[in-house]
Amino acid sequence: MFLLVLISAEQVVSQNFEGKVINAATAEPVINARIENPATGTIVFSDDAGNFEITIEDFPAMLSISGIGFENLEVEILNAEHHGVFYLSPSLENLSEVIITSTAIPGRLQDLPASVSLVSASDLKRGDNTNLVEKFNNVPGMYVNQGALNTNKINIRGIGARSQYSTNRIQSYFDGIPLTTAEGELTLDDIDPENLDRIEVIKGPTSSVYGAGLGGSVNLFSALPKSLKTEAAFKSQVGSFNTRKNVVRAVHATTNAAIHANYSELTSDGYRDNGEYDRQSAVINARLQTSEENSLSLLATFTKLKAYIPSSLNEDDFLNNPQSANGNWEAARGYESYDRGMLGASYLHNFSENFSNTTSVYLSFRDAYEPRPFDILKEERVSAGARTRFNLELLVFKLPSQVSFGAEYYNEWYNGATFENLFREYEDQGSVMGQRLSGNEQDRNYSNFFGQMNLELSEKWMLEAGFNINSTQYSLNDLYAQDEIDQSGDYRFDLIFSPRVGTTYEVSPGKNFYGTISHGFSTPTVAETLTPEGLINTGLQPETGINYELGFKGNWLENRLYTEFSAYSIRIEDLLVAQRVAEDQYVGLNAGKTIHNGLEFLVNYNFNLTPGISAKPYLNAAFNFFEFDEFVNNDQDFSGNKLPGVPKSTLNLGLNLESDLGLDLFAGYRAVGKIPLNDANSGYSEKYQLVNLKASWSFDILRDLGVNFYAGINNVFDEHYAASVLTNAVGFGGAAPRYYYPGNPRNYYGGVQLNYIF
Structure with missing residues (x-):
């Protein structure tokens, strides 16, 4: 009877918690994400749809969610009904595993047949962060003429170098919203780096994706x-x-x-x-x-x-x-x-x-x-x-x-x-x-x-x-x-x-x-x-x-x-x-x-x-x-x-x-x-x-x-x-x-x- 009481108590306290792991960049499920309950040492992995189920004894509980090529995520689970979707952000330190989302079909950087450069959150923190375009001088193939905080010209592989006072021939988007005008001119120096998580630069003609982008896209x-x-x-x-x-x-x-x-x-x-x-x-x-x-x-x-x-x-x-x-x-x-x-x-x-x-x-x-x-x-x-x-x-x-x-x-x-x-x-x-x-x-x-x-x-x-x-x-x-x-x-x-x-x-x-x-x-x-x-x-x-x-x-x-x-x-x-x-x-x-x-x-x-x-x-x-x-x-x-x-x-x-x-x-x-x-x-x-x-x-x-x-x-x-x-x-x-x-x-x-x- 004592053993039956312990088993019954365990069943009452322990509950199964269900969740789903999503790639924050592509909204696609993360397969084989690792979900750990540090309190019990229990470890499970997400399936092909990103779903997982893990046993939790006491609420609230902390879960550690991780995946290859992603930043670790610590989440607090309040109760068994606290079902939700958990987003993992690609780690920009592990370049080859980063998912590039600015291409027509998102994919790993290493698998893309294109020259794509990343400016990560850690890259953005280098320097005094008074001028965003200065960060592009650290990207091979890009060069920024910096006349003043508000006088900048960006060229990618020489495209746009003969522009007089502004950047042109480069397409740019901010969360999918065009920054380049209909005439092809671009101003990025008034954007504060504090607002950004990362920047993806596709070098070379990108017209097959973005139209008038002879030099590339930012x-x-x-x-x-x-x-x-x-x-x-x-x-x-x-x-x-x-x-x-x-x-x-x-x-x-x-x-x-x-x-x-x-x-x-x-x-x-x-x-x-x-x-x-x-x-x-x-x-x-x-x-x-x-x-x-x-x-x-x-x-x-x-x-x-x-x-x-x-x-x-x-x-x-x-x-x-x-x-x-x-x-x-x-x-x-x-x-x-x-x-x-x-x-x-x-x-x-x-x-x-x-x-x-x-x-x-x-x-x-x-x-x-x-x-x-x-x-x-x-x-x-x-x-x-x-x-x-x-x-x-x-x-x-x-x-x-x-x-x-x-x-x-x-x-x-x-x-x-x-x-x-x-x-x-x-x-x-x-x-x-x-x-x-x-x-x-x-x-x-x-x-x-x-x-x-x-x-x-x-x-x-x-x-x-x-x-x-x-x-x-x-x-x-x-x-x-x-x-x-x-x-x-x-x-x-x-x-x-x-x-x-x-x-x-x-x-x-x-x-x-x-x-x-x-x-x-x-x-x-x-x-x-x-x-x-x-x-x-x-x-x-x-x-x-x-x-x-x-x-x-x-x-x-x-x-x-x-x-x-x-x-x-x-x-x-x-x-x-x-x-x-x-x-x-x-x-x-x-x-x-x-x-x-x-x-x-x-x-x-x-x-x-x-x-x-x-x-x-x-x-x-x-x-x-x-x-x-x-x-x-x-x-x-x-x-x-x-x-x-x-x-x-x-x-x-x-x-x-x-x-x-x-x-x-x-x-x-x-x-x-x-x-x-x-x-x-x-x-x-x-x-x-x-x-x-x-x-x-x-x-x-x-x-x-x-x-x-x-x-x-x-x-x-x-x-x-x-x-x-x-x-x-x-x-x-x-x-x-x-x-x-x-x-x-x-x-x-x-x-x-x-x-x-x-």
Whole structure:
């Protein structure tokens, strides 16, 4: 009877708890996830659908959930009825196991026949976190010209290097919401790194997935809590040039919902004259598991910016007076200011285990005002669109395969006007608005239809093929009749078909070779299609290119060492050239062809120095052989010359040391080669080397209150260098051309962050 009573009591107390483990990046079930009850030592594994069942004796109870390639998750189970879905986030430290979600069909990084780079959450924490785009300089094949906090140009494998003042020819999305305008321009420097979990960069033409992305795509993913908790955090940072940054963050997560809210403000006087910067930004994102088959994601952002512009310098001022601003920009107190926001929602529905759909809708706006020495620009932009994608797993010729297909529509309304700047008539007052000089209204839209199939030819060999069909059109309504030039008109580009084919082969476990051929394009902006007479140049063609690439991805030393190598050749035709016809006017023309040949490699290594200290060194480099194949401009033949605006080579070397005591150290070294300044290659910027250091210490003051102190030095050896160059600069009125934007000298920063878990 005593034994029967004990058995009955055990049955009463012990209960079976059921749950499901989901990949937080793809919403697919995690197979063979390990679920452990530390109190009893019981261990079970999830099945093919991600489901599991485990015995729990006493509630509440803690469960530890883990999986290969995922970050560990600790969850508190309140009672047996506390059924829920548990999300595991891919570990970005184990690169080969990371699931890439920005491709048409999500897959492991190592299995993708494409060059994809990751900027992880730990990568984002390196440095002072005042400028997001600076992080891309650590990605092989990318280079950022940094003129100021608000003056940046990104190029991927040389695509976009000849842009004058902004980034173009690169597609970018924030949680699936387009950041690139309908004209192809991109601004990322006003996004706070504090809001991001990771960034996925696909290098080379990505038109088969995203349409007009000749250079590649940059996909940002917002931060969501990775464990079930409620937390509030405050961060305050100060630095050289009177730079200050404050961040307030709150997160809350349950088994079926998660929300993240972040507010930040950043101000700085800047190293150079007329370089003040003031930005406030807020982000709210959430995810709700509405049922076992469905989930809803929401994103809302708002940014308010006012940033003065010191502009570029000639060689003499760059060498002898680098902290100065250009005289006209300083006299006009030139700056840019805008309010920018976006709102988006994405809904995932699983029709079955093998068939799903993700549909996103979004709305964004930008209201801008920019006084320049030559005029004052006022702009308004409102954009809206939708994107839907179906993913299906099936058998094709009895071979396992995955199919993705869908469509995207994007519409943008734009209103712009310029006015006289009377700053010369009102001395020491800065910019003063005069009469209207121009005004126009534009309606721009494009549609993409895309599809892709992945076919598993064998356990080791996979074939991938995809395509995109793009339709782009715009209408221009000239609202300014006083100049007697009517620029109104409609224009539609021919349908563009962009195919892609790739293959990957596993030569041994953890070691894959891949090859790919892909097509890309970029359409001219409205301004580029206007002739000097103000008429639409209907003969202007989109810039197109084909990328040929071979590469290798491999794990070594029991997955502690990860390596990548790629060799590529991009052939660009109908090269779009911005021909400068006045100080503030550029006219586009198709002037020739370029060849972008390059080599890239990456090495990441994780190991333990001692039982309590881990080391994470990395090395990556890019060697660029970019030149004009055929290029004749203004009767000058530049064929065979090097492409301006791109360094000959870049090298990054770094080391992270992390200890169980909470003390972390980072040291980074960057070497940048010479950069041609113009198409004629008559001048080059000097090569330079930078060393950056950072140390941080995290510990708990109380059980639920943690603190992190950190400090760092940028440009340790006070290198004098050009952080950005203005390609093909022209000196007007006999003035020397202004090619250079000086980089910051040695500078310091430090801060503190408090985290409280409720």
